[in-house]
Amino acid sequence: MNSNAHSTPGTAPVLSSPGGSGPPSHSNRPGVLTVRGLTKTYRSGDIAVDAVRAVDLDLASGEVLLVMGPSGSGKTTLLLMLGALLRPSAGSITVTTRDGVEVDIAAAREKELPALRSRTFGFIFQDYALLDALTATENIAVAANLAGVKGLPARQRARNLLDRVGLAHRAAARPSQMSGGEQQRVAVARALANDPPVLLADEPTANLDASRGRDLARLLRQLADEDRRSIIIVSHDDRLREIADRVLWLEDGHFRHLAALAVDPVCRMQVEPNGPHADWGGQQWWFCSDACRREFLTQPDRFAPPATSIESVLPQEPTSS
Numbered sequence: 536m537n538s539n540a541h542s543t544p545g546t547a548p549v550l551s552s553p554g555g556s557g558p559p560s561h562s563n564r565p566g567v568l569t570v571r572g573l574t575k576t577y578r579s580g581d582i583a584v585d586a587v588r589a590v591d592l593d594l595a596s597g598e599v600l601l602v603m604g605p606s607g608s609g610k611t612t613l614l615l616m617l618g619a620l621l622r623p624s625a626g627s628i629t630v631t632t633r634d635g636v637e638v639d640i641a642a643a644r645e646k647e648l649p650a651l652r653s654r655t656f657g658f659i660f661q662d663y664a665l666l667d668a669l670t671a672t673e674n675i676a677v678a679a680n681l682a683g684v685k686g687l688p689a690r691q692r693a694r695n696l697l698d699r700v701g702l703a704h705r706a707a708a709r710p711s712q713m714s715g716g717e718q719q720r721v722a723v724a725r726a727l728a729n730d731p732p733v734l735l736a737d738e739p740t741a742n743l744d745a746s747r748g749r750d751l752a753r754l755l756r757q758l759a760d761e762d763r764r765s766i767i768i769v770s771h772d773d774r775l776r777e778i779a780d781r782v783l784w785l786e787d788g789h790f791r792h793l794a795a796l797a798v799d800p801v802c803r804m805q806v807e808p809n810g811p812h813a814d815w816g817g818q819q820w821w822f823c824s825d826a827c828r829r830e831f832l833t834q835p836d837r838f839a840p841p842a843t844s845i846e847s848v849l850p851q852e853p854t855s856s
């Protein structure tokens with residue numbers, strides 16, 4: 536558990552302002568990523584979808600930022616643009632690369648992007664995206680090769696990284712011989728092969744059970760704390776809030792100012808306090824569905840505490856293009 540986190544287990548962390556107007560939890564640390572007016576409009580014939588609208592964001596060194604939001608709110612689009620995998624329609628993304636150089640990747644030429652990605656980002660995907668023809672070591676060594684490290688040094692780096700994620704004993708295993716949790720750890724090790732200042736993770740725990748999801752979350756926190764790596768996680772997974780320094784809520788393509796949020800005490804989902812609810816123990820409880828409400832009422836003390844947590848959100852005006 537991160538001592539700097541705004542949250543405590545079981546309660547909602549403060550949903551923070553994305554940019555300079557709120558107090559980022561690592562405001563005393565140097566910035567590694569600055570996003571201004573980031574916009575993506577998908578066009579197909581006469582149809583235009585504004586997936587991300589004029590988003591501003593500052594990320595500090597060593598900070599873990601969790602971006603949550605409903606399906607279709609633009610989370611993956613945002614992450615792909617931040618990682619230079621998708622061209623923005625407008626806006627700037629200024630990153631400090633591994634070599635300490637500041638670059639606006641939104642303005643970079645297409646042919647510069649692979650090198651920029653390699654010097655800046657490590658990617659972690661929901662489905663691990665490992666090559667099954669290769670062993671764990673080889674999967675990581677290939678990523679090191681792409682970052683310019685070849686031969687024995689690449690294999691050595693791969694072994695060190697496997698050791699770092701607690702999988703030295705699985706070095707010769709192929710992905711299909713490993714559990715989901717092990718595969719995701721290999722994927723994390725691979726994401727570190729180019730020693731990136733920023734890790735970008737898209738639903739990294741979606742295919743993991745509760746215990747393995749928590750282990751993975753702890754590992755990410757450790758990487759941020761020990762290496763001062765910055766991590767942006769896009770997820771629906773409430774467990775990740777425990778390791779995040781900030782949680783931002785993306786809706787309709789922009790960071791939304793929510794007056795209040797609650798946590799359903801049964802399923803632990805974040806819910807707006809305007810649906811099914813119940814009074815018990817001198818307070819009001821909010822649920823994602825009538826089913827959760829019914830389950831709660833069969834045995835309320837089983838679910839409390841930590842109870843519903845309604846947290847104010849720092850002022851942030853929604854922006855739209």
Ligand SMILES: Nc1ncnc2c1ncn2[C@@H]1O[C@H](COP(=O)(O)OP(=O)(O)OP(=O)(O)O)[C@@H](O)[C@H]1O
Nearest residue numbers: 577578584586604605606607608609610611612613
């Ligand atoms: N390639 C594309 N072409 C056209 N529209 C797209 C494309 N990719 C995404 N969209 C649209 O952009 C919006 C944002 O999609 P995005 O995948 O970024 O959302 P998301 O928050 O990641 O969703 P989920 O949580 O379901 O993964 C949605 O309306 C989606 O339909």
